[in-house]
Amino acid sequence: MTLAQSSTPLTLPDHTQLPESDGTFVKNFQEHPQSLVLTSSIRPVLARLHSDGQYCIGQDSGIYWWLTEPPERGAEAPDWFYVPNVPPLLNGAFRRSYVMWKEIVAPLIAIEFVSGDGSEERDRTSPFASDDSKAGKFWVYEQAIRIPFYAIYEVQKASVEVYELVANHYEQIVPNERGHYPIEPMGVELGIWQGQLYYQNLPWLRWWDNDGNLLLTAEEREEQEKQRAEQEKQRAEQEKQRAEQEKQRAEQEKQRAEQEKQRADRLAAKLRELGIDAEEITDI
Structure with missing residues (x-):
């Protein structure tokens, strides 16, 4: 493993040169609609926060944080993440991945949807533990990329854990009186909502505003306007x-x-x- 050297930035690969997939696949059919729910409902909020349109959202997109061989070893792909104050396109094209040594700005929040027992999403293994250690997701988001907010959503348990980066370490946020987790920089709250979306009655991960009003998806807004x-x-x-x-x-x-x-x-x-x-x- 070799850490990218700051003295040679022009030789480092960008998103067009790095793999956009590691060959794995989404583990269940709920992850895609869950991502749609998060993205669709937060768009009006982000449009107000970024009147210039300077932000991007990643869904199962790779974040390259370390230059390694193979390259995929130095990347993590959150199920959902949001990056403020960056252009939505690079050179007129969509990003194939998010490359930290090219982008500079870290995501504000990353969300993982648990499919197994949650150990992968809570893995704090350091890549420096041994020569063949692969960094755990939790360690990467906390120590390498330093994402201010990290959420772990478990649909089977109808629960979500939200962590905030405080003094370079994640501290688990205590829910408010509504059972929601405030994400102050976005002016929203994150929590669990039980109901039917996309013909699935599940405990969905949803956004609310600071007054406790549920942020609706595009389909819900359309239905509301229709009504x-x-x-x-x-x-x-x-x-x-x-x-x-x-x-x-x-x-x-x-x-x-x-x-x-x-x-x-x-x-x-x-x-x-x-x-x-x-x-x-x-x-x-």
């Missing part, structure tokens, strides 16, 4: 019906008034025939 439009349509229809009823009532009042006038005119005519002045009767 709101339908409610507006129903209200407009009700208003139309009320206006029509008012019009009918006004017309009925007009007809009644006209009928009363006609009766009064007939009575006055009859009285005149009898030689009686209707106004004199009125004055009595």
Whole structure:
């Protein structure tokens, strides 16, 4: 293993030269929709935080932190991560991977979805423990990449652990009164939500705002807008019906008034025939 030397930055490979996959595959069918949920629901928040569009999100994308042989040995691929204040494209193209010695800026948060017993996601093994030691995920995120927030989500246990980097070491965050974990730089909270998404009723990892309002996915926002439009349509229809009823009532009042006038005119005519002045009767 050889650590990249800062004196030769121009010779180091970039994302186009490093492998974008180590040949492994996603371990279960829930991971992909879970990533979609996280990304889709956080997009409006990130759009407000980054009006210039300078951020990127990785999903099962490699983060190269150490130049080794083979190259994949010096990379980790979080199931989901977010990097603030970096361009979404490099040279007009999507990144094949995230290369720390080229990018400089570390992700703000990395999230791992546990498929096994969680030991891989909590592995603190240092690559310096022995000549053939492979660095554990936990160690890499904490000591090498230094990601400020690290979350470990276990769908089978309906739980999530969130760690914050404090004084160069991860400290587990205590949930707030809502059972959520604040990610202050993003102005959001992370927690578990039980419900049906993509035809799967599961405990999903979701975002909330700081007031405890669930951040909706694009599909949920679309459905919400659809329901709101339908409610507006129903209200407009009700208003139309009320206006029509008012019009009918006004017309009925007009007809009644006209009928009363006609009766009064007939009575006055009859009285005149009898030689009686209707106004004199009125004055009595």
